[in-house]
Amino acid sequence: MTILHLDMDSYFASVEQQANPHLRGKPIVVSGRPDIHSVVAAASREAKRYGIRSGMTTWEAQRLCPSVVFVPGDPDKYETVTRRFVEILIRYTPDVEVFSIDEVFLDVTQEAPRHGGPLALARRIQEDFRAELGRWITCSAGIAPNKMLAKLAAEGAKPGGIAWILPEEVPAVLAETPVEAVAGIGPRITKRLERMGIRTLADLGRYPPARLRHALGVYGTVLSLWGQGLDPTPLLPYWQEEEVKSVGHSHAIPRALRHPDGARSVLLYLCDRTATRLRAKGLVGRVVHYGLRDGAMRCRGAQRALGVPTDDEDVIFQTALDLIEDQGGFPEETTLVGVRVSGLQPKAETPRPLFAGDARRERLAQAVDQIRHRYGEGVLGRGSVYACRGLTAATGGMGKQKEIALSLRRGA
Amino acid sequence: MLHRIHEAVDVGAVFPARRTYPVPRWVLWRGERLPVEEVHLVHERRVGAVRHLVYSLTAGGTGFQLRFDPAGPRWYVDGVFAEGP
Numbered sequence: 386m387t388i389l390h391l392d393m394d395s396y397f398a399s400v401e402q403q404a405n406p407h408l409r410g411k412p413i414v415v416s417g418r419p420d421i422h423s424v425v426a427a428a429s430r431e432a433k434r435y436g437i438r439s440g441m442t443t444w445e446a447q448r449l450c451p452s453v454v455f456v457p458g459d460p461d462k463y464e465t466v467t468r469r470f471v472e473i474l475i476r477y478t479p480d481v482e483v484f485s486i487d488e489v490f491l492d493v494t495q496e497a498p499r500h501g502g503p504l505a506l507a508r509r510i511q512e513d514f515r516a517e518l519g520r521w522i523t524c525s526a527g528i529a530p531n532k533m534l535a536k537l538a539a540e541g542a543k544p545g546g547i548a549w550i551l552p553e554e555v556p557a558v559l560a561e562t563p564v565e566a567v568a569g570i571g572p573r574i575t576k577r578l579e580r581m582g583i584r585t586l587a588d589l590g591r592y593p594p595a596r597l598r599h600a601l602g603v604y605g606t607v608l609s610l611w612g613q614g615l616d617p618t619p620l621l622p623y624w625q626e627e628e629v630k631s632v633g634h635s636h637a638i639p640r641a642l643r644h645p646d647g648a649r650s651v652l653l654y655l656c657d658r659t660a661t662r663l664r665a666k667g668l669v670g671r672v673v674h675y676g677l678r679d680g681a682m683r684c685r686g687a688q689r690a691l692g693v694p695t696d697d698e699d700v701i702f703q704t705a706l707d708l709i710e711d712q713g714g715f716p717e718e719t720t721l722v723g724v725r726v727s728g729l730q731p732k733a734e735t736p737r738p739l740f741a742g743d744a745r746r747e748r749l750a751q752a753v754d755q756i757r758h759r760y761g762e763g764v765l766g767r768g769s770v771y772a773c774r775g776l777t778a779a780t781g782g783m784g785k786q787k788e789i790a791l792s793l794r795r796g797a
Numbered sequence: 798m799l800h801r802i803h804e805a806v807d808v809g810a811v812f813p814a815r816r817t818y819p820v821p822r823w824v825l826w827r828g829e830r831l832p833v834e835e836v837h838l839v840h841e842r843r844v845g846a847v848r849h850l851v852y853s854l855t856a857g858g859t860g861f862q863l864r865f866d867p868a869g870p871r872w873y874v875d876g877v878f879a880e881g882p
Contacts, residue, residue: 404838404853405799405878406860454798461851465840519838761845 387503388620389491390527390535391474391510394544396487397427400466401456403521413454416443417637424637426458430544463487466518471623471793473513477506482620483793490532492620503528507547533616534558536568555614559586567611574601578608586612623793632668633725634658635676642773643680648719652709653702654773655724657766660698663726664754669694669735671728675705680718687712694728694735697746701726799862799876808863808872821863824856826874831857851875 393399397415402408412432417423425446428437435450446453467486474481477500480492493503500506507526514524527538528549535550537558542548550558563585565575581600583589589597589612597605610617634655642651652675663670671694676686687708695701705724709715738744756765807825818839824831838853844866852863860878865871 400838406837406855407798407878407880456798459840461842462838462840466838757845759845764845 386492386530387494387497388529388532388535389493389497389503389507389510390529390532390539391489391491391507391524392527392536392539392543393470393487394523394525395427395429395433396522397458397463398429398432398456399427399522400462401459402429403519404462408454408456409521411454412437412450412452413456414443414446415456415458416446417458418443418455418639466522468793470514470518470522470524473517474510475623475793477510479624480620480622483623488536490535490620492622493528504547504549511545511547530555531614531616532618532620533567533611534614537562537566540566556587559590559612559614562586564589570608574604574608577601586614588612590614629666629668630729631674631725631727632659632662632666632670632729633674633723635721635723637721638719643718643720645715645717645719648677648715648722649706650770651719651722651773652705652724653698653767654770655722656702656705657698657770659724659726660696660701660750661754661757661762663696663729664732664750665758667732668729669696669732670726671695671730672726673701673704673708674723674725674727675708676721676723676725677709677716677719678721679716680720682720684721685712686723688727690728694730695726696732697750699746798879800879801876802874804874806863806872806874808865810865810872818850819865821852821854821856821872824861824863824872824874826856826859826861829857831859834858853878 398413401413401415410431411429412435413429414425414432414437415427416425423443425437425439425441425443427439428446432446432450432453437446437449437453443455463486471481471483471489474489474491478491478493478496482490484490493506497503497506500509507528511524511526514522523545525539525542525545526547527535527540527542528547529535529538530552534555538548538550564570564578564583565572567586578589581592583592589608592609592612594606594609597609599605601608636651636655638648638651642648672688672690674686674688676684678684689704689708691700691704701724738747753765808821809823810819810821812819820836821833823833833854833856836852836854840851842849842851847866847868849867850865852865854861854863861874862876862878864873864875866873
């Protein structure tokens, strides 16, 4: 099997530099507003030279590079470009997995020989991207016998390069690759493995699988396989993408709204957006989750299963609020709020509302949805969340890959 | 950075047979007809039920964000790219 992994380089930042020539060659980050608790969603190559990385706070990014330019995120832009590059790739093979908004896997076992081999195919794809997306939007490519190794190869080829791990090279790669270089092995697991005397993938492969399983459960089995250069994870092509398992929203909160009343308004706003999306998908959900982050960056959350699945924002809001109150209420300063609904099922499979009040609320929600769909999301809303209207734009586009894959499957 | 404005403008565009979107050739901006030198990026933005097309381009040496509303149909300058914040 030959897997090709493509990882867009400094994606959001590259797209912004492609769109605006004034940003080219400069240290830029795509982030939320720098005056609130924002994080860097993407840093350009130039910004990375200063040590700026994704996930860093905007405050830290500015400290490392005072001249860094903050660019607000534009999810529509990134989603459009992702759709475009996936459509380019589908011309080569239908076996394209949209792994994230900026990463894809392709099974090129059949296709590569037709293009002079996987290396030539990867180069051709890079040229297609340059010609059709713009010369500032580039990708790194990794070629290997499985997804784990292909992703590792692409990481080593950044930016804009191609790396190929041949089957006979796998033992050497395992011997020189530290465990933390593998996606899916975070700092906590790395420390645990270190205490077990495991530092490289080869160490992982030599460790008795039964002991790894005992220490880390099912995850230990996966790690043992990775340590042998194996990855049983199948490539999930876009046309096999499963429907979403949960719907939700979270947002960093502007300074002006961090007090409990403001955080409550933001929660209501996010519940409204979540409910709107559920209705748009024809889904109801049974489990409501919330998440909060306070001023000291401590996080908490909880979930509750409902007796009757819902797509009603007031039910979602009240459930989340009850959970928050049960755990001591909103903190004095809330910097992030999130809500999510899971346990999804088609609304068509749920009983119709029994009471007139519920039926009236449902008709009202449908009318509001139709107005928003026709004229735009921000055209109609509750007065109590008016202050939150500026939260409509997310800084990222993360989580969009499933929607992109599903829409490609439907031919939208 | 993008200095946001919102002005309806006259645009001359072609509709290539092999493209799914029009390609602007000139923009009539504040009395001056500016030739489009390069279209850097085209993306879609959903406004209600309508998919608008947003063009990041340079015309007459100035960077513009131009938007096409197919429901109008009408073209707008949404912003001008400039150096600095």
